[in-house]
Amino acid sequence: MGKISFVGMKLVEKVQVDVGHSPDGTLLELARAHGIPLPCDCMEGNCGACAVKVAPLRPETSMIRLSERERYLLLAVGKLSQLQYRADTLPDHPPLWRLACEYRVTDEQIMVAFD
Template sequence: MGSVTFIASPFDVEHVIYVESQRHTTLLSLARELPWPAHKTCGQGLCGACAVKIMFRDRERAMTQVTLSPDEKTLLYRAGKLTDAEYRAAHIPAHPAFWRLACQYVVEDEDILVFA
């Protein structure tokens, strides 16, 4: 079982959800269950409005688990969430991307922090 801690700025309000990996749910679906600023988005990874910053509590897992799809990488780059260097290195395991699209990120058995 993993935990997802949603942290909303500017008040640093935290909401924690414990997730079983079999649930196969996205971060956006979880955010919409909370009094957290769940973004109104297309939900299909086309608009980029649901971009969130993710930090893994287990750094080793972050290094091996984080990969961006080509579409997600391009959209985050165009939205200014990835620098040129991050865009070029997004597929390299030693350089995990911290920005993800909440509608595309499927939560697994991991402990993560999600920043709005």
């Protein structure tokens, strides 16, 4: 079973959410369902307001692939460098900026940080 820990300036303390064995939906949907105040303007991946830092809670590094839409928006809002934008895959350590509305929840353990 996965576990997602949310930390942010709008939270008094860390909030942990258990994720079932067959999770469905986005990080933003999960946060909203649990009353976690992630910033968001459009909920459709058009504005970049829901950018969060996602850190896996495991020691090894994995390579991840961002969608073209997510890469473009993160570049547009200054959360991704040109070098990162052009890369096919990126290491998940150090934590990467991701769009909560695009990040699909899986059975994993991650820390999500937001303003």
